[in-house]
Amino acid sequence: MPSDMILRTKIRIPPVRRDGVVRTRLLERMDQAVRGGRLTLLIAPAGFGKTTLLAQFLTERADPAAWLSLDDTDNDPAKFWRYFIQAIGAVIPELPQRALPLLDAYPNVSRETMMDMLLGEMDEYALRTGQRMAIALDDYHAVHDERIHDGLAYLIDHLPDGAHLIIASRAQPPVKAAKWRARGQSTEIAGGELTFTTEETRRFCEHTAKLSLTTEQVDRIMAWTEGWAAIVQILSVSLVGKDLQSLNRPEGQIANGHENIMAYLAEEVLARLPDELRRFLLDTSVPERFDAATCDALTGRDDGIRMLGELRRRNLFLVPLDDGGVWFRYHHIFRDVLKGHLLREDAARARHLSRVAALRFSELGLHDEAMEQVIQGGNDELAADLLQRHLYGVLGRGEFSTLLRWMAAISPSSLPAELHLLRAFALVVTGQYPAAESALISLEPDIQALPDGERRGQLQSGFFFVKVNYAFSTGDYDQWLKYADRIPDMLPESPLFYNLNYNRSEPLVRRTLFGLNGAIPPSANVIALRIVDIMSAHGWKQSLFSQYVLQSLAEGYYEWDRLAEADSLLKEVETVAYLKRCAGLYVPCRITMARCLLARGRGEEARAMLQATAETARDWDEPRWEMPLAAYEARFALAEGDLAGAERLLKRTGVGPVDAPTLYRETEYMTLARLLGARRKEKEALKLLEGLSALGVRERSLITTVDAAVLSALLEWQRGRREAGLDRLHEALAAGAANGYVRSFTDEGRPMLALLRAYRAKRLQSGAVGEGALSGDGALAGNGAHGGVPTAYVDDLVVRLEAELEAAGAVGAAGAGVVHDGERLIEPLTDKELALLQELDRGATNRESAAKLQLTEGTVKVYLSRVYAKLGVSSRTQALSRARELRLLD
Template sequence: MHTPILLQTKIKIPVPRSGGVRRQRLLDRLNRTTDGRLALVCAPAGFGKTTLIGQWAEQSSSKIAWYSLDETDNDLMKFWRYAIHALQAHLPPGFGERMEPLLQAYPNVAMPTILDALLQELEEREEGGLLTLVLDDYHTISAAFIHDSVGYLIDHLPEGVRLVIASRSELPLSTTSKWRVRGKLIDIGSRQLEFTEEETRRFCQDTSGLRLSDERIQLLQKWTEGWAASLQLLVLTLKEHEDPDRFFLQYSGSDRGLIQYLLEEVLGQLPADIRRFLLRTSILSRFDAECCEAVTLGNDSRAMLDRLQRLNLFLVPLDDTQGWYRYHHLFSMFLKTQLLKEDPELAVALHRLAADHLAGRSLLEEALEHSLEAGDIGTAIGLLGAQISSVIERGEWSTLLRWMNRLPTEALPFQIRLLYAFTLIVTGQFESAAEELRRLERFAADAEPGEERQEMRSSLFFAKINLAFSSGDYEQWYSYADRIPDMLPESPLLYRFNYNTNEPFVRRTAFGLRGMQTPETEAIAGRIIGILDSHGWGQSLFTQYIVQSLAEGYYEWDRLGDSRRLLRRIEPIARKHRIAGLLVPNLVAAARLQWAEGSEKEAHRTIEDTIELVRDELREPRWLAPLHAFQAGLHLRAGNTALAETLLSSLKLAAPNKPSLMKNLEYLTYARLLGAKRKEKDALGLLETLNRLNRREGCIVGIVDAEALQALLNAQRGYRSEAFAHLGEALALGEANGYIRAFVDEGEPMRSLLMQFKEQRNREEHRGISEEYLERLIGRFPLKEAPMPSERLIEPLSPKESAVLLEAVRGAANREIADRLHLTEGTVKVYLSRIYGKLGVSSRIQALRRAEELQLFE
């Protein structure tokens, strides 16, 4: 798995400036976050928001995770990847490694599902005490989907976890008003951040040694209105002014505004070398001495940075070692404006220098940003191509679109344009993607015959399959597929693209259509596999994932032979690729098939071998939990409750009322364990939440599994109407998708419940389920004829009566019984009447129940 390169300076707590004024009244206010879940520090630039929160973080007893935001963080995956990285130091080992596959699975996994996994990690943290995530400069975030995700996090924060958000503007989060009304939100605005007269006095003394009279302190207070940035600029101006008294007499305000006036005053008073350094380095969003030397073309940057710190010139250290810095945002904006005013061509040249330097240090994202600012299209395209694979693997689609949208499409190479179309598909912009693919198809058609054109066709084929699966427009893809006459060469990125990073069943993924399966989807999958096989892509990961999804679907349809054939095809290729996202589902499906065919020992051996393979060879420990859960499920089916409980207890699942969809199999198995221990109420509470999460994700297979188990647990505790309601939900989805094994694998309790349900099918709430489907389901349960315990019957059943009753138990209707036993339908009714009498019952459903009680068939 690719390990993302993250800038450590973005998650370091800013180093407080020495000699800064300690504002205890505001620190005390922030300390009240222990009583709430959110603190908002909102004020315009220059009010000291970051300084205040940094001081609070330094003295707080809370564990602090800090994330400094900027405009490049308007990418959902990038945002949460950094937030998770910031939290990592305060959470159990492996937290980041566990979350990364989920981030890479987006958008195939819904964002709330990923956040649920994060919230569960926060819930399960072993260290006590308060944990605070600080989001600084949140005003730079404009993406609505990030606002929604932050709101979701706030609404579901566990006890002991808080957020502190600093922003120049009010947060566009609908949830804040709710928590404000409940008294769980602390507001610190510009009025609270204004320096008091006493704080102004201490600021002048502590930062610059200025001891001013009460009258002049009051004058400063009037001019600045307590605004920290203007106060700092005034103090700098006074300190360097030849005659401070004269300054007070002359200054009475400026039409240009106080800040603009003071900035110009400060810059004008600086030595030429410092002024030059500030202007040339202003184009850098962050910098160290090396970066500064690249744009200043000097060799004294380390000393210059030390001078700036001594002069207190709005330099913000970004790490403990004082290696990286940025300018205060207000000062930075002023310097950039001044540079563009004085020499716009120099600004472009400086961006080029910065891009070259940062690229040489493998800081490719920052290098690309500078090349775009410089308008250097060629360099930007090269930098984009160098990192596009890793950006796609990280799932940072918004970042990719932002870069590509700043480049002229016609200048982009074919493969990058294709990946642009692929990005549009992933982000749901299907019409734009289809239009771009049509343009690329025309481009490929006009290309010279040869290997390059074949590679174009190969890539287009791949992209069009993805568009078809995502948009449902299969007809357009069919028309394109029919025109592919030649072999499709491997595309290094597309051929090996991994579609599963976290699911033990491919059918649960978006690639596996989340459990939807119809004759149409089967035909499409078969067609795609055939074309891929015949055009050289038979060994590709893409093909194997389609085959695996189809194999799992065949198992669900109870076409065990077809499933086995496809699983055997995949296994050697999956072992060769050594991709756990394919190999684990393949081996789990094989074990499931073995169990269904009565080879219980082989199923256990397959899972044990898979666990050993994942642990010792693949070394991907995140797959061990679902494998152990599946293993526990096998033990539960065999009645080994104690062994199953031992396995599940090692997984350290969170409280049952807070399951995560990322651990669906683990929680589903845990619910089965609770049911086996007759703790139905606890199990049903867990399943209700799990079912809701599956519905949110649109995961059909997950909904059917949860509803079916809820039905069984309600039946087990005697709540028949609730059992039928849940069973009806499961059957409705099951019939629409041809599900068989989801019910048959539940064994005899499900068969009995289905038979009871069948008798009640004419009730209003159950009429949507066809009798044919119910009979087909009941007929698939394995039943063995057993000796008749005649001593418990009023009168022994004759062989023919036994045969009739056995067919009825299997769910056959009277007409089917007559056909199978070569009787008339009237004769069947006569036999059933006799059977009722011998069993001491008066109806078919009672007869079936009585036969079950007497264990007439095993």
């Protein structure tokens, strides 16, 4: 059986019985809800027919539907959203290929960013097809992880008009949806509405159970069951072969409560079955789902196919999970009764059957199901063995919550040190830092107490890795450095940790946890070099973990304008990444190399490098990297003045100005904002940047907020909003100063130089020197939210830019309105503004200039303010000096 069978049974709409009761009144109610809102809730206890009704509704709908059946094992955000993506993939087949890499990139890519992508795809699908997709989550009561509830609430809040979510649950889901009820966007169909009517009960008994009942008998059944579908079904089974004329109500306390009636009737049905069929039901109740071969393994017989056929013939709560009738499960209520009966009758056999089921599932490659079974049976030794055998699959899917749940269910004494170490790593990744620290403190002496040998070395190596991750996640570098000084001289690589691919989606490693989302002050250089030195000394330099640290440091060197040091590291990383075919390392390395080339004025070589990198990614079957590479090439084209080429490249990415930007495509949207600015569409560009900036704040991504602020400042300045431009520049400088940012500013060329000069002039004018911030007409106050910006930092940026532009021949080389090297963010002077500038050079007063140019004095003042803004100055003297520098008066 293919290993994805369980997935397919979870994401397909269950088959609908041809002879089932069609519940027209409820189907019409659901149709109205789906047409007019975003959320429908089906809330009722077990056995009220929620799943059957939902399957009927979605099967009959013309528009597409996605389905996900949930159970207790889905309380892991990574697993839940993986299944959710695959469910939507039944409607949008190309979605999983694009979305799963983002899910796998957690925690470097947040769940919200991944969901932004999902929502965008769903919206695009609705716009393209004109269809309204329904998404059904069945048995949602099985979910109790708060992170999943929060994620689903986020999804509901941002659900596009072309999608509708239906949740079926035994209890009210703890998802914040009250506001949608208040707005008439949420419909709830509860228990009382889901009960059978008398007519529905009659149709079920006659057409489904093949019973011929009088009106009085149907009325009796309704009185006893109150229309509870599961009781109607099992009661009809219990009536087969009985004298229907003597139909009586169950007696005594058994009749008090639906659950008791259900249990009573199930026991009665079991008692009347042939021994072999009764034994078969009890033995096969252990696993959640099964096929005939699994039944044979559990019963020790070879007639599983025949027995399953007999259960279907008798209508004994067997639910098919696929159209071929291969995999089945029992109705939840009936299975609970069977399992309870088995445990009371023979608890030892129940544990034995759990072991048999676990081994069977393990043979089939259904490792998660195997783990669930062995834990259910309480076999800690086998559970630990299976867990060690299947670690890579769980880690590769990022299902750390599942891993922690399994470990919590196994006796600590049964877990080897390797699994205790993995538990500490999972605690770090899931942000449970106090528990992680406690686990590391407990584990270290146990490792040290082991005899010298390969196992001890592997554990010490893995311990080092987890400690590094803990330091990066918490910022507690001092503790890590103290530990690093104590480790032996040579240790082997830990195969479990050291060659994981830590980046599946980001074109810059600085945007991941390795780069602390861009929050890397120059002092981090010391820590990074210490890590690299230790890893080199211990023989780990070629590991992907070591190379990712080097790449993060190289990107830091680039940002700090230490290009020669970046070059040295990048050459090493490039070699290892290529040999290991690790695109998540190779692509960021090559992009950074190309940026270094562009910074040195070698734009043609930089673009060629990106094109070659895209070709390599295609050869490696890594198509996800093509779009960010195309966006970077478009950005380089803009830097060279090739707007048409940039537009062609950006079209390949599919992003547009009316999109709601997402962080997983930040590179593409940032480049689009640049292109819009070059096309003088500042308003559209600023709207994109506003969205990206908000996402950067949400994700605590410093690199995003700085980039958005820098570009917004230039665009505001370009469209003549001087104070707004200076305010946004101050935001960028305040964040950049704390982390030594240089290239984020100097890469913008002459427009940034003009803006920085104006910023510095404003500071001098207002007396905001030293650590103070800008003040005066703008919104930048000395004690503002972004803190002070050191004057020395601004001066350094100006000096660096002047030197770069002079070396490139850009300072003073351009005529009016011409921006060197394609930098088109600065607005050219109009003919009237140039004429006014010439009057200033002549020494004319405002009144004389007005007379000469046939303007009013007020209009002259307006023109002057525009000239000052475009030149980045604040006085006549500065304006004339800047104009001569740019040869505007020649």
